[in-house]
Amino acid sequence: MPYRKIVWSLFFVFFVFAGRAQNIYNSTDFWRNVRFGGGIGLGFTKGGFNATLSPSAIYLFNNQFATGPGLSFSYAKFSNDKLLAYGGSWISLYNPFKFLQVSADFEELRINRTYDDGTLRLENNYWSPALFLGIGFVNQNFTVGVRYDALYDHNKSIYANAWMPFVRVYF
Numbered sequence: 001m002p003y004r005k006i007v008w009s010l011f012f013v014f015f016v017f018a019g020r021a022q023n024i025y026n027s028t029d030f031w032r033n034v035r036f037g038g039g040i041g042l043g044f045t046k047g048g049f050n051a052t053l054s055p056s057a058i059y060l061f062n063n064q065f066a067t068g069p070g071l072s073f074s075y076a077k078f079s080n081d082k083l084l085a086y087g088g089s090w091i092s093l094y095n096p097f098k099f100l101q102v103s104a105d106f107e108e109l110r111i112n113r114t115y116d117d118g119t120l121r122l123e124n125n126y127w128s129p130a131l132f133l134g135i136g137f138v139n140q141n142f143t144v145g146v147r148y149d150a151l152y153d154h155n156k157s158i159y160a161n162a163w164m165p166f167v168r169v170y171f
Helices: 002-022
Strands: 034-045 048-060 065-078 081-097 100-116 121-139 142-149 163-170
Touching: 034 065, 048 081, 065 100, 081 121, 100 142, 121 163
Parallel strands: none
Antiparallel strands: 034 048, 034 163, 048 065, 065 081, 081 100, 100 121, 121 142, 142 163
16 A cells, blocks of 8 residues: 555654754764653453553654654454454654644554354454554653544454544653
């Protein structure tokens, strides 16, 4: 799909130009500007369970802009339906004001779904892209907000809908 190549190319070009502007390749302070964080989630329902682990790292170019890669792993089992999702992402964060953060996060997940009711077993394996555009309120390393998946596909996404809240922490 051509939009994947375009999105990844834009992220790469932006990262390279921002890196050259900040001269990060020759800087001994590179690791001082790297922050680690991500998300973790657990859910329990009657007859179901889900878990998510999403580590990430960002590079702070200045007080307003940061960008970096992330990984994502999810597992869910609801009655006879099992889901395994894994993949990567690239996030860019912009703080126009100290208390406000705007974000763009491109995620590509490999989805492996299995449904088995004892008589019929169905498997569905595919790639699912997401482009999250978000806004949140910042308090030091902690951000809480809402994001929208501009590429949301009701039939393929592992998310319930295109809108979702988020909590982001980087150390």
